[in-house]
Amino acid sequence: MxxxxxxxxxxxxxxxxxxxxxxxxxxxxxxxxxxxxxxxxxxxxxxxxxxxxxxxxxxxxxxxADIKEVICSYVFNDGYYWIFMNKKNFEQISVKKSIIKGMSNWLLEEYDYIITFWNDEPISIIIASNFIEIKVIETTPVIKASSISVANKLAKLSTGITLKVPMFIQVGQMIKVDTRSGKYIAKVR
Structure with a gap:
C-alpha cells in the first residue's frame, strides 16, 4: 500500500x-x-x-488507488452488457449498461475506448478520440421557402442519436461529430 x-x-x-x-x-x-x-x-x-x-x-x-486503464475496441451489446475487446491481449470485457450511460450514442466498432478499472471492476468508459466519423441515415426534408435564419435541420445517425446538421447534409453521407458536445463539426470528404 x-x-x-x-x-x-x-x-x-x-x-x-x-x-x-x-x-x-x-x-x-x-x-x-x-x-x-x-x-x-x-x-x-x-x-x-x-x-x-x-x-x-x-x-x-x-x-x-488501484486504478487501471485499458484500451479496447467495441464489439457488440446484448442489451444488458456492452462487450469490448482488450487491444493488447484480446480478452473480452463486459461492461454494465449503467456504466455506459450516454456513451452508447458514440459506440462504433472502428474506434478505441478507454475503460477505467478499480479493483478489477469497470467504473467508467471514455472514447479515446474527441471526434468520430459517423453515417447519416435519416434527415428532415429541406423546405425551399424556409427562412435563411433556419440554417440547420435534424439528422439521425447510425447509432440512433439525432443532432442538428447544415441543410446540405444528405442521407448516406459521413459527418464528423465532437463527442464531448455532441455537435456537428464537418462533412467528411
Whole structure:
C-alpha cells in the first residue's frame, strides 16, 4: 500500500478518499500569515464524477488507488452488457449498461475506448478520440421557402442519436461529430 501526503499530491494522481477512487484535479499550497499551512485540493470522483473541495494539513495522507486503464475496441451489446475487446491481449470485457450511460450514442466498432478499472471492476468508459466519423441515415426534408435564419435541420445517425446538421447534409453521407458536445463539426470528404 502506497500513501501520499498532501504535499506530494500532483494533478492526475488517483487516490482513495472515503473508500472511493478520486483523481486530483488541482492542489494549491497556502501559508496564511497566522496559523498552520494547508493545501486546498480539488478531487473528482471516478465513479459518479462529482467534484469535491478538501482542505488538508501537510501530514494528511491518501492511499494510492488501484486504478487501471485499458484500451479496447467495441464489439457488440446484448442489451444488458456492452462487450469490448482488450487491444493488447484480446480478452473480452463486459461492461454494465449503467456504466455506459450516454456513451452508447458514440459506440462504433472502428474506434478505441478507454475503460477505467478499480479493483478489477469497470467504473467508467471514455472514447479515446474527441471526434468520430459517423453515417447519416435519416434527415428532415429541406423546405425551399424556409427562412435563411433556419440554417440547420435534424439528422439521425447510425447509432440512433439525432443532432442538428447544415441543410446540405444528405442521407448516406459521413459527418464528423465532437463527442464531448455532441455537435456537428464537418462533412467528411
Amino acid at each position: 502506497t500513501f501520499y501526503y498532501s504535499n506530494q499530491l500532483k494533478i492526475g494522481l488517483k487516490v482513495i478518499y472515503h473508500s472511493e477512487p478520486y483523481i486530483i484535479i488541482s492542489s494549491k499550497f497556502t501559508k496564511p500569515g497566522k496559523g498552520q499551512e494547508f493545501f486546498r485540493v480539488k478531487l473528482k470522483n471516478l465513479v459518479n464524477k462529482k467534484i469535491l473541495d478538501k482542505t488538508c494539513k501537510p501530514n494528511d495522507s491518501f492511499l494510492l
